[in-house]
Amino acid sequence: MKKLIKYGISNELINRYVNFIYRLRKVFIVIALISILWNYLPLNLIKVKAKDYENEKIVQIEDKEKLFSTTDSDFKPYDVTIEEEVISERTLTSKTFRKVDGSYEIALYNNVIHYKNGNKLEEIDNRLVFNKNNDEYENNKNDYKIKFPKKLKSNKSIKLSKDKYQIEWSISNINTSEIDYNEKSFKSNNI
Secondary structure (H helix, E strand, O other): OHHHHHHOOOHHHHHHHHHHHHHHHHHHHHHHHHHHHHHOOOHHHOOEEEEEOOOOEEEEEOOOOOOOOOOOOOOOHHHOOEEEEOHHHOEOOEEEEEEOOOOEEEEEOOOOOEEEEOOEEEEOEEEEEEEOOOOEEEEEEOOEEEEEEOEEOOOOOEEEEEOOEEEEEOOOOOOOEEOOOOOOOOOOOOO
16 A cells, blocks of 8 residues: 555556446446336236145136235225234234235224233133033133123122122022023124
């Protein structure tokens, strides 16, 4: 470096550096043009072939559903398909969902939909399950338990317990009353 400063840089060396930078400029221009053109390709029309290793056959995959883009004039965020719930983002009154396009959707509820089970938030399931040992119906999953006797009589009580506390009540002067429980369940499509 000291020699370079003392004697200066030769014209030949300067010309080599200028030519190198000039050639590099052309490479950068070509890369920029390719990336610009790549964005204009209709990628949703490209068909993909994948090998099904279980059945040892080639599977043809075509894009049958419309791919949404946030730049579309008719784009609606709620039309993007939900991939899965992000369980680590749960709160007592909300769920967070990851969508196939990488965005997130949060569903907020007016009521508590999760309960704390140790360090995890679990979904509340208040469907009644019959317990043959006690001859009672009780809620499935929650941070409290409520139990109803199958046949309500004067000597049978309804019990509500949470942590170390419990409340029991019964109906006095009742002959008998039987629970009519419908076990059909349904899953809502509305998050």
